[in-house]
Amino acid sequence: MGERGSHRFWVYFSPGCIVWLLSECIHSVSLLHSSRQSCPLVSPVVELNVGGELYTTTVSTLRKVPGSKLAEMFSSSTKACLDAEGRFFIDRPGTYFGPVLDYLRSEQLPTQHIPEVYREAQFYEIKPLVKLLEDTPQIFGEQVARKQFLLRVPAYSENLELMVRLARAEAVAARSSTVLVCVVRTEEDAAQCAEALRVFDFEKKSVVKFGPWKAAPQVKDLLDCVKMDIAAQGYQVYYEHYSERTLRAKYFNYFYTFLFIWW
Numbered sequence: 001m002g003e004r005g006s007h008r009f010w011v012y013f014s015p016g017c018i019v020w021l022l023s024e025c026i027h028s029v030s031l032l033h034s035s036r037q038s039c040p041l042v043s044p045v046v047e048l049n050v051g052g053e054l055y056t057t058t059v060s061t062l063r064k065v066p067g068s069k070l071a072e073m074f075s076s077s078t079k080a081c082l083d084a085e086g087r088f089f090i091d092r093p094g095t096y097f098g099p100v101l102d103y104l105r106s107e108q109l110p111t112q113h114i115p116e117v118y119r120e121a122q123f124y125e126i127k128p129l130v131k132l133l134e135d136t137p138q139i140f141g142e143q144v145a146r147k148q149f150l151l152r153v154p155a156y157s158e159n160l161e162l163m164v165r166l167a168r169a170e171a172v173a174a175r176s177s178t179v180l181v182c183v184v185r186t187e188e189d190a191a192q193c194a195e196a197l198r199v200f201d202f203e204k205k206s207v208v209k210f211g212p213w214k215a216a217p218q219v220k221d222l223l224d225c226v227k228m229d230i231a232a233q234g235y236q237v238y239y240e241h242y243s244e245r246t247l248r249a250k251y252f253n254y255f256y257t258f259l260f261i262w263w
Contacts, residue, residue: 046074047087053094054087057101064104070124096120103129114138150225152215159208160229166206167235167260177260180242181226183219184211184254196251207255223256236261 046062048055063071073080073090083089090097099110099117109132110117118139121129133139150156163179170177182197184190190212200207210222223239230237242255 047085048090048097049083049085049087049094050090050097051092051094053097055094055097055101057105061101061104065126065128068125068127070100070104070126092120092123100124100126100129109133109136115142146225149213149215149217149221153210153213153222156210159210160226163208163226163230163258164233164235166208167258171260171262175261175263177262179258179260180205180207181223181239181256181258182207182209182254183222183256184209185219185222186212189254193251193254196247196255219253226258230258 044058044060046057046059048057059074062074065071074088081089081091093116096113096116097120099113100120102108102110103121103126109129114133114136115138118130118133121133134143163181166179167177180200182193184193197207197209210226213222227237227239237258237260239256239258241252242257247255
């Protein structure tokens with residue numbers, strides 16, 4: 001029914017027209033429902049549970065760096081992982097997420113726990129923060145100076161693993177273990193030590209050999225790196241010159257004993 005001026009009139013629909021209108025309404029409702037399911041609404045303010053640490057922030061902050069893993073976590077197409085209280089859950093160290101969040105909020109750089117924050121920035125793929133942290137003395141020294149040197153030392157990582165295996169094999173009912181190490185910086189040093197290595201091999205004594213390498217750091221620098229990287233695994237370790245009297249004096253600067261303390 002409709003009105004025109006002071007007169008009323010009726011509008012009639014055929015049964016076929018009514019059926020068509022109903023089908024269009026049902027189709028529109030179905031599309032709306034499907035759209036809501038595929039693109040769930042995310043509140044602009046979110047609570048996060050990062051490894052047990054709780055944070056409150058906004059979706060726009062989390063999406064501040066497009067293409068990052070963190071932005072992807074809070075995109076509409078990603079299925080969220082929630083804790084028992086309904087907070088977004090991220091299974092990462094929560095302590096170091098705070099500095100990452102501070103950078104996203106105000107571009108504030110961390111002043112503490114730089115290596116740990118750097119690792120988290122790499123995980124979340126916050127590339128601008130990663131680049132800034134790589135310019136800090138701590139990360140620059142580790143990534144550019146020390147690690148680049150160790151990449152020039154043949155089989156460095158494999159030798160560390162061998163040292164730990166040898167030390168653990170001697171640890172049964174012992175307070176400490178010793179591992180004999182030979183360090184040669186140049187090819188000439190390697191040739192000089194060849195005879196002593198043959199003697200140790202004949203005596204069935206294990207020797208872990210480092211070098212030679214083509215880089216500026218000296219033998220002591222390599223020894224300090226070995227100690228640092230083994231200690232980083234949780235071991236208490238020291239090194240000193242190999243003091244066996246049967247070793248000739250000319251080999252003194254090439255052989256060292258690493259002492260692992262167990263208790």
